[in-house]
Amino acid sequence: MLLFPPDNNQQNAMRNTLARHEPPSFAFPLVRTKAYQKLTESGLPPTKVSQIIAPTGYGKTVLMSALYNFAVSNGASSYWVCLSDYDDSAERVLARLEYFLAPRGESYYRSEDVHRSDDPIEQRIERVTSLFSSTDEPVFLFIDNLDSCHDETLSALIEILISRTSDKFYLLLAATRQPSISLYRPMLEGMVSQYGYEDLMLDSDGVRAMFTDTLNSRLNTEDIDRALQISEGWPAALRLMQIILGKAEDPSALLQVFTGADVDLAQMLNDQLISGFEESFREFLFSISLLKSFTVSLCQFLTSSSTAESYVKRMISDNLFVIPLSRNRDEYRLHSLFREYLLGQARQHISESRRGKLLLRASQWFEERGRWTEAIDYALEAGDSKVAVECLERVAQNFVRDRGDLSKYINWVEQILAAGTEPGLETDYWYVWALVFHRRYDYAARQLDRLSARLETDSSGAEPEMRRRVEVIRITCATYTDDFGAVEQMGMDWLAGKQDDDPFDVATVSCAVGVHFSNQFNFLRAREYFGDAQNSIGQANSAYGAAWVAVLSAQVGIYEGDFGHSYDKANETLSRIGSFAGDYSGMSSTVSAWAALTAVETGRDAEAADLLRASMDRLQTHGLLDTAAHALNCAVKLWASPLGDGISISKLRDIASGFPWRLSIMLSCFIVQRLLRLGRLDGALEEARRMGLSADAISEKHCAITNFLIDQTLADLDLAQGRFAQAEVRIAKAIELAKAQGRSGHLVELSLQQMTCAMRGTNPENAPRYFTRAISYAAKRRYIRPFRDRADLIAGLVNETKPKSWGFADTKEKEFFAEICQSLPIANIAVLEQLDGLDAEPKLLEALTPRELELLHLIDAGLTNQQLADRLYVSVATVKWHLYNLYNKLGVANRSSAISKARSFSLISH
Known part of the structure; x- marks a missing residue:
C-alpha cells in the first residue's frame, strides 16, 4: 500500500x-x-x-x-x-x-x-x-x-x-x-x-435595538408595543418582522394584521416573506433548502442558474436568516426555522424526481472537492446506491484507516447492501476490516465468506491479489479469536506463496504465526517467524509496525523468563513510539502492558503500577489476548497491596470476558496463585472450583502456556493443602519439560515450588539446593518477583542455613541473593556478615597453595575425584581433604562455584 x-x-x-x-x-x-x-x-x-x-x-x-x-x-x-x-x-x-x-x-x-x-x-x-x-x-x-x-x-x-x-x-x-x-x-x-x-426573549428596548434606527423612525411607541405583544419577544419572529416591515410602504399599518400563536405567526411571517419574492428566487430557496450548508459555487452547480451568486448575495444583504459558517464567509447555512419552512414548501413545489436529481448534484459537488461524508450522505439520501458505491470505492481505504468514522462507514455499506446493491471490492474489503476493528469477529467472518464468494466470479483481474489480502484478514481474525490451529495452517500457507505482497501484510502474518509458536513454547520457530516480521517491517519503514513486531516478539523473552532484557526492550519501545503515536495511543497502551509486567517481575512495583494505569483502559480495544494477559497478570500481582488501589477483580473479569475463554482461565490461575501468596486458601479453592481448575482442565485444545499455568496452579494448591507427594510428581514432570524447552523463568517458579515442598515436607535438607537452583536461573534475568512472593518462607530458610551451603556460582548470583535478603527479616549473623561483604572488592580469604591451584585447573578440566587422585598420586581421601580446604578459602561449597569464583579472581582463564 x-x-x-x-x-x-x-x-x-x-x-x-x-x-x-x-x-x-x-x-x-x-x-x-x-x-x-x-x-x-x-x-x-x-x-x-x-x-x-x-x-x-x-x-x-x-x-x-x-x-x-x-x-x-x-x-x-x-x-x-x-x-x-x-x-x-x-x-x-x-x-x-x-x-x-x-x-x-x-x-x-x-x-x-x-x-x-x-x-x-x-x-x-x-x-x-x-x-x-x-x-x-x-x-x-x-x-x-x-x-x-x-x-x-x-x-x-x-x-x-x-x-x-x-x-x-x-x-x-x-x-x-x-x-x-x-x-x-x-x-x-x-x-x-x-x-x-x-x-x-426581547423587551421593548430589545425590539428597538433589533429594528435599528431606520425602521424605528417609521414606527411609534404603540407599534413597538404591538410588535412585542404579537411576537411575545421571539427574536426570530421579530427578525422576520424587521425584514418585512423594512420593505413595506406603511409598516405601522402592516403590523395591525399580525395575530396568532407562535406557530401560526411563523407560518404567516414566512408566507408574507416568500410571497413577496419572484418565482425564480422562491424556486432557488426551495432548492437550496435541501442542503445542510452551502456556498455560492455549490448553489450555482446545484441550480444551474446564472443568478445563483446574486441570489446568495441578496440573502446575505437582506439578512435572510443566513448564518456564515466560516470566518471568510464563504460557506453558510440557513437558520433552522427558515430551512424547516422552506423544506415543507419544497415538498409541495419540487417533484420527487427533481429532488433526487438535486441531491445527486450536491453529492457530485462534494465528491469533486474531497468532502466524502457529504457526498455519500447526499447520494444515499437521493436513493442512488450506485453513486454512493462509486464514492466509497474511491475513499474506502482512507476512510477506514482514518479511524474516526468506522460506525458511519459500516452504516453506509449496510444501507447499500440493504438496498440490494453490491459494494465495490475495495469497499467490501475495508468493510470487513471495519468490522474487525469493532471486534465483530463472527459477523466479519460471515462477510469474509460473502466477499470470497464474490471473488469466485470476479472478472476484473483483481481476484488473486484481493484473495491474498482477504486471507490476511482471516489470519488476523483467527489470531484474535484464538484459533491457533487455523493461524498455523493458513499463515504458513500464505507465507509460502509470498511474492510482492505489502510488507506490512507479510509482517502481520509472520507475527501471527510467531505468536502461535510462542504459546506452544517452540521458541526456535517463533524466533524464525518474528525475524521474518522484523525484516518485512523494515522494508515498510513503519515505526508503528516496528512497535507491533517488538511487542509480539517479546512473548519469547517473557516465556523464557528473561525479564531483565525484556524490561529494557519494553521501555525502549515505549519511548520510541511516543515520538509518533503519542502517550495516549492504543499502541502505547499495549506496550505499557508489556512494560508493566516486566517491571513487576523485576521488582519495580511502583513503576509497574504507573504503567498499568496507562494500559488498563484500552485493554478491550487494542492488542491481542496475550498482550492483554500481561496487564491482567501485573494487575493481579499488585492487587491487595498498597500499590493496588483501584484494581478490581470484577473489572478484570469483565476485561477478560471480552476476549476468548482462554484469557479468563489464565486470569483465574493468576488469582488463585495470588490468593495463596496472601494466605487465603479458602478463597483460592473457591476460585479454582468456580473456573473448574482441575487436572481435567489440562487439554490438548489449549495452547502450552495455558496448560502450564493450570498445572502450576494445581501444584500450588497441592502444596497449600499438604499434598506434597502429589505436588512432587507434578513439579518433576513440569521441570523436565521446561528444561527441554528452555523456559528458565518457569524453572525459577518450579524450583521454588520444590523448595516449598522440601521445607514443608519430609526433606528440608534439600531446600537450600532448590533455592540455589532458583537463584541460578533468576539472577541473570532479574526475575525477582517469585522470591518476594515467598519472602517469609525464604527468610526462614536463610536463617537456618549456613552461608557456605548456598554454593552460588558467581558474584552476580551472590548479589542477587543479597538483594533478595535485604527485604527479609534475617537473624543469621553469618549471613548478614556475608551480605555486608558483597560491596567490598572480592578477595581470597587465604592464599592458595600450589597444589590447590593445580587442583583448580584439573577440576576445571572436568576430572573426577578418582582421576584427580590418579593424576596426583594420592588417595581419593586426600583429594577430598585438599578440595575441602580449597572450598573454604574460596568461600564456596561445590566444584561449579569454585570454578566461577576462581575465574572472578583470575586464578584460571575464562
Missing part, C-alpha cells in the same frame, strides 16, 4: 472542518438579553454549567457567539463546537472535542493504520478533560445544537466533562429542546444554571 498525502480537495475539507469549530459572525448588532447580562455581569458565568434551552429562533447561537467573543476578549481560553446532523452519537460528540487535541497541518495516511483499533472511550475522555484543565486560567467550552445528538450515553460524557475538570472550567450548552442528558447530580451540587426562552 502507498502513502496517501492529502490533495487540494482534502485540504479544502480540512479548512471546512476548521470552520465548524469557531462561532458564526452576524451582520446585525447584538441585542443584550437577560441571559447575556446574567452570564457576563460578574465576568464569569455564575455556575460551572450554563444550559440554554429555547425553541428555534430565540437567538441561542447569537447569544453563545456573543458569550464566546466576550470570553476571548477577556483572555480566556475558549473552544467552540457546533453540532450538526452528523453528530448523532456521544462518540461523534467526543470526536468533535478531540479536534482541539489534533495537530494542525497536513496528514499522511500510512498502511499500518489498517491494523489499529479505536481508542476506548474512557481514555479519549481523559485526554479531553486534561486539555480543559491544563491551565489555571478560565476555560470555556461552548457546545451549540446539543440536541442534534440523541444518544442516551451523552449524559455520561457531559457529566464526566463536569466532574473531571477544574473549577475554572465553564461549560455552556445550547439546545432547541431538552437534550437527551440528565444532569441531576451536578444540579444537586448547585453547578448548573438553566436559561429558557424567557431569558432570551
Whole structure:
C-alpha cells in the first residue's frame, strides 16, 4: 500500500472542518438579553454549567457567539463546537472535542493504520478533560445544537466533562429542546444554571435595538408595543418582522394584521416573506433548502442558474436568516426555522424526481472537492446506491484507516447492501476490516465468506491479489479469536506463496504465526517467524509496525523468563513510539502492558503500577489476548497491596470476558496463585472450583502456556493443602519439560515450588539446593518477583542455613541473593556478615597453595575425584581433604562455584 498525502480537495475539507469549530459572525448588532447580562455581569458565568434551552429562533447561537467573543476578549481560553446532523452519537460528540487535541497541518495516511483499533472511550475522555484543565486560567467550552445528538450515553460524557475538570472550567450548552442528558447530580451540587426562552426573549428596548434606527423612525411607541405583544419577544419572529416591515410602504399599518400563536405567526411571517419574492428566487430557496450548508459555487452547480451568486448575495444583504459558517464567509447555512419552512414548501413545489436529481448534484459537488461524508450522505439520501458505491470505492481505504468514522462507514455499506446493491471490492474489503476493528469477529467472518464468494466470479483481474489480502484478514481474525490451529495452517500457507505482497501484510502474518509458536513454547520457530516480521517491517519503514513486531516478539523473552532484557526492550519501545503515536495511543497502551509486567517481575512495583494505569483502559480495544494477559497478570500481582488501589477483580473479569475463554482461565490461575501468596486458601479453592481448575482442565485444545499455568496452579494448591507427594510428581514432570524447552523463568517458579515442598515436607535438607537452583536461573534475568512472593518462607530458610551451603556460582548470583535478603527479616549473623561483604572488592580469604591451584585447573578440566587422585598420586581421601580446604578459602561449597569464583579472581582463564 502507498502513502496517501492529502490533495487540494482534502485540504479544502480540512479548512471546512476548521470552520465548524469557531462561532458564526452576524451582520446585525447584538441585542443584550437577560441571559447575556446574567452570564457576563460578574465576568464569569455564575455556575460551572450554563444550559440554554429555547425553541428555534430565540437567538441561542447569537447569544453563545456573543458569550464566546466576550470570553476571548477577556483572555480566556475558549473552544467552540457546533453540532450538526452528523453528530448523532456521544462518540461523534467526543470526536468533535478531540479536534482541539489534533495537530494542525497536513496528514499522511500510512498502511499500518489498517491494523489499529479505536481508542476506548474512557481514555479519549481523559485526554479531553486534561486539555480543559491544563491551565489555571478560565476555560470555556461552548457546545451549540446539543440536541442534534440523541444518544442516551451523552449524559455520561457531559457529566464526566463536569466532574473531571477544574473549577475554572465553564461549560455552556445550547439546545432547541431538552437534550437527551440528565444532569441531576451536578444540579444537586448547585453547578448548573438553566436559561429558557424567557431569558432570551426581547423587551421593548430589545425590539428597538433589533429594528435599528431606520425602521424605528417609521414606527411609534404603540407599534413597538404591538410588535412585542404579537411576537411575545421571539427574536426570530421579530427578525422576520424587521425584514418585512423594512420593505413595506406603511409598516405601522402592516403590523395591525399580525395575530396568532407562535406557530401560526411563523407560518404567516414566512408566507408574507416568500410571497413577496419572484418565482425564480422562491424556486432557488426551495432548492437550496435541501442542503445542510452551502456556498455560492455549490448553489450555482446545484441550480444551474446564472443568478445563483446574486441570489446568495441578496440573502446575505437582506439578512435572510443566513448564518456564515466560516470566518471568510464563504460557506453558510440557513437558520433552522427558515430551512424547516422552506423544506415543507419544497415538498409541495419540487417533484420527487427533481429532488433526487438535486441531491445527486450536491453529492457530485462534494465528491469533486474531497468532502466524502457529504457526498455519500447526499447520494444515499437521493436513493442512488450506485453513486454512493462509486464514492466509497474511491475513499474506502482512507476512510477506514482514518479511524474516526468506522460506525458511519459500516452504516453506509449496510444501507447499500440493504438496498440490494453490491459494494465495490475495495469497499467490501475495508468493510470487513471495519468490522474487525469493532471486534465483530463472527459477523466479519460471515462477510469474509460473502466477499470470497464474490471473488469466485470476479472478472476484473483483481481476484488473486484481493484473495491474498482477504486471507490476511482471516489470519488476523483467527489470531484474535484464538484459533491457533487455523493461524498455523493458513499463515504458513500464505507465507509460502509470498511474492510482492505489502510488507506490512507479510509482517502481520509472520507475527501471527510467531505468536502461535510462542504459546506452544517452540521458541526456535517463533524466533524464525518474528525475524521474518522484523525484516518485512523494515522494508515498510513503519515505526508503528516496528512497535507491533517488538511487542509480539517479546512473548519469547517473557516465556523464557528473561525479564531483565525484556524490561529494557519494553521501555525502549515505549519511548520510541511516543515520538509518533503519542502517550495516549492504543499502541502505547499495549506496550505499557508489556512494560508493566516486566517491571513487576523485576521488582519495580511502583513503576509497574504507573504503567498499568496507562494500559488498563484500552485493554478491550487494542492488542491481542496475550498482550492483554500481561496487564491482567501485573494487575493481579499488585492487587491487595498498597500499590493496588483501584484494581478490581470484577473489572478484570469483565476485561477478560471480552476476549476468548482462554484469557479468563489464565486470569483465574493468576488469582488463585495470588490468593495463596496472601494466605487465603479458602478463597483460592473457591476460585479454582468456580473456573473448574482441575487436572481435567489440562487439554490438548489449549495452547502450552495455558496448560502450564493450570498445572502450576494445581501444584500450588497441592502444596497449600499438604499434598506434597502429589505436588512432587507434578513439579518433576513440569521441570523436565521446561528444561527441554528452555523456559528458565518457569524453572525459577518450579524450583521454588520444590523448595516449598522440601521445607514443608519430609526433606528440608534439600531446600537450600532448590533455592540455589532458583537463584541460578533468576539472577541473570532479574526475575525477582517469585522470591518476594515467598519472602517469609525464604527468610526462614536463610536463617537456618549456613552461608557456605548456598554454593552460588558467581558474584552476580551472590548479589542477587543479597538483594533478595535485604527485604527479609534475617537473624543469621553469618549471613548478614556475608551480605555486608558483597560491596567490598572480592578477595581470597587465604592464599592458595600450589597444589590447590593445580587442583583448580584439573577440576576445571572436568576430572573426577578418582582421576584427580590418579593424576596426583594420592588417595581419593586426600583429594577430598585438599578440595575441602580449597572450598573454604574460596568461600564456596561445590566444584561449579569454585570454578566461577576462581575465574572472578583470575586464578584460571575464562
